Amino acid sequence: MPTLGSFLKKKRTKDSTGSRDLDSPTSPIKDTASPITPTLSKTSGSFSAGKLTTQDSAAASHSTTASTAPSKSADPMNPSTYSQPYATPQATPEPYQQSQHNLPSIQNLIHPSNTTSSPHSNSGTQQRSQRNDASNGGAITPVPAQHVPQVVRTTKGKYTLTDFTIQRTLGTGSFGRVHLVQSKHNQRFYAVKVLKKAQVVKMKQVEHTNDERRMLQQVKHPFLITLWGTFQDSKNLYMVMDFVEGGELFSLLRKSQRFPNPVAKFYAAEVTLALDYLHGMNIIYRDLKPENLLLDRHGHLKITDFGFAKEVPDITWTLCGTPDYLAPEVVASKGYNKSVDWWSLGILIFEMLSGFTPFWDAGSPMKIYENILKGKVKYPPYIHPDAQDLLQQLITPDLTKRLGNLHGGSREVMQHPWFAEVTWERLSKKDIDAPYVPPVRAGVGDSSQFDKYPEETEAYGQAGDDPHKHLFMDF
Numbered sequence: 266m267p268t269l270g271s272f273l274k275k276k277r278t279k280d281s282t283g284s285r286d287l288d289s290p291t292s293p294i295k296d297t298a299s300p301i302t303p304t305l306s307k308t309s310g311s312f313s314a315g316k317l318t319t320q321d322s323a324a325a326s327h328s329t330t331a332s333t334a335p336s337k338s339a340d341p342m343n344p345s346t347y348s349q350p351y352a353t354p355q356a357t358p359e360p361y362q363q364s365q366h367n368l369p370s371i372q373n374l375i376h377p378s379n380t381t382s383s384p385h386s387n388s389g390t391q392q393r394s395q396r397n398d399a400s401n402g403g404a405i406t407p408v409p410a411q412h413v414p415q416v417v418r419t420t421k422g423k424y425t426l427t428d429f430t431i432q433r434t435l436g437t438g439s440f441g442r443v444h445l446v447q448s449k450h451n452q453r454f455y456a457v458k459v460l461k462k463a464q465v466v467k468m469k470q471v472e473h474t475n476d477e478r479r480m481l482q483q484v485k486h487p488f489l490i491t492l493w494g495t496f497q498d499s500k501n502l503y504m505v506m507d508f509v510e511g512g513e514l515f516s517l518l519r520k521s522q523r524f525p526n527p528v529a530k531f532y533a534a535e536v537t538l539a540l541d542y543l544h545g546m547n548i549i550y551r552d553l554k555p556e557n558l559l560l561d562r563h564g565h566l567k568i569t570d571f572g573f574a575k576e577v578p579d580i581t582w583t584l585c586g587t588p589d590y591l592a593p594e595v596v597a598s599k600g601y602n603k604s605v606d607w608w609s610l611g612i613l614i615f616e617m618l619s620g621f622t623p624f625w626d627a628g629s630p631m632k633i634y635e636n637i638l639k640g641k642v643k644y645p646p647y648i649h650p651d652a653q654d655l656l657q658q659l660i661t662p663d664l665t666k667r668l669g670n671l672h673g674g675s676r677e678v679m680q681h682p683w684f685a686e687v688t689w690e691r692l693s694k695k696d697i698d699a700p701y702v703p704p705v706r707a708g709v710g711d712s713s714q715f716d717k718y719p720e721e722t723e724a725y726g727q728a729g730d731d732p733h734k735h736l737f738m739d740f
């Protein structure tokens with residue numbers, strides 16, 4: 266039996282449960298007088314989550330502007346890939362009305378033994394725990410692959426630091442940070458994830474990091490982040506991705522406290538399509554949570570952070586993920602399969618609908634794990650009966666009953682009555698209006714939707730000894 270070691274991968278920079286005060290008068294979104302008015306989408310007759318209309322009129326007015334910008338991706342090295350420049354915004358949106366949103370108080374969920382391992386241990390609230398190579402068998406029915414894509418995308422070109430002007434930090438993790446950067450070749454903006462090799466090695470994340478690169482290189486889907494390429498210097502690894510301007514779903518959820526039913530449904534449906542795609546490629550994502558869901562400038566989701574994604578045809582044993590989102594078979598060190606992502610989808614939907622996660626405990630991750638194993642979920646009365654029915658079938662420890670893990674695979678999730686209005690085909694083409702359009706100015710590197718972080722003090726691109734180079738040959 267391998268040893269179990271947990272460590273801090275990333276702290277939620279905001280708590281996962283601080284929205285228990287659901288009747289707070291400061292909440293911009295309430296179920297009782299929802300600002301999300303169900304509207305017909307641009308594709309009449311198909312599902313539309315409606316619009317967030319009270320956030321600010323500037324956001325709404327900007328959405329028209331933003332939608333004029335082409336959403337075509339562009340290779341950072343290649344100016345010809347952006348022949349249609351972004352439309353210049355006609356109206357400058359007002360910045361987010363932060364004061365209206367009144368973020369809930371931060372509560373600490375850091376495991377005492379892990380508080381020193383994070384680069385931001387003074388500001389965080391929740392850790393991800395991980396243990397490697399836990400073993401022992403578990404009787405699991407593998408989900409048959411739904412579809413295997415014909416074409417595997419390859420990352421283009423080889424970049425170096427000198428191809429980009431590094432700008433502010435957009436987010437931080439345990440081994441590094443993500444920067445907004447501008448390509449010197451095409452002037453467009455990208456996100457570059459910088460991972461410190463020494464930290465990756467110290468935290469035994471070499472395999473996960475190489476997996477992350479390989480998984481991201483393989484995937485191509487409207488709701489998954491695009492990786493353009495990777496490179497390294499003596500100290501750091503660099504991953505060049507599209508910059509997703511709208512910020513984390515986490516921030517929107519905390520500002521909103523909880524989402525009305527149609528809004529949660531819209532985001533859950535996009536995640537479901539992405540999971541269906543990943544599982545069709547035998548990839549388990551394993552880190553579903555609102556922090557890893559970014560909003561593009563039109564309000565559609567992009568799943569980022571493939572740090573735990575893994576190609577697993579049948580069963581795996583590694584314990585990784587975020588405590589609140591872990592399936593019981595992962596907590597119990599049993600072998601597990603793709604169905605852990607369906608469990609996490611249940612937790613995500615629960616959190617979107619209620620503002621807190623079902624097994625949350627102020628005490629510690631150990632308490633959360635205990636709650637997960639007990640498996641008792643209290644459903645708030647405002648959760649729609651169809652949603653509750655879906656959640657009960659996703660957040661079930663019985664793998665022979667968990668939706669998504671049955672014979673029909675992800676189709677059975679999509680066919681659940683809660684998703685009845687969703688026109689999956691159109692949604693997969695982003696042919697359905699998002700419920701909320703982030704107030705960003707397209708094409709100008711507007712990072713106003715991201716929290717501020719202290720900047721890196723160590724210069725990138727230093728020459729010198731590189732004892733870890735052989736571990737990251739693919740970068």
Ligand SMILES: Nc1ncnc2c1ncn2[C@@H]1O[C@H](COP(=O)(O)OP(=O)(O)OP(=O)(O)O)[C@@H](O)[C@H]1O
Binds near residue numbers: 274441570571715
């Ligand atoms: N492509 C992107 N565009 C904009 N922001 C991004 C992008 N990728 C990541 N971010 C921001 O950076 C944060 C950290 O990214 P990510 O989770 O990938 O880093 P990480 O180092 O793997 O963190 P963790 O320790 O959770 O694994 C995200 O939560 C998000 O706010």
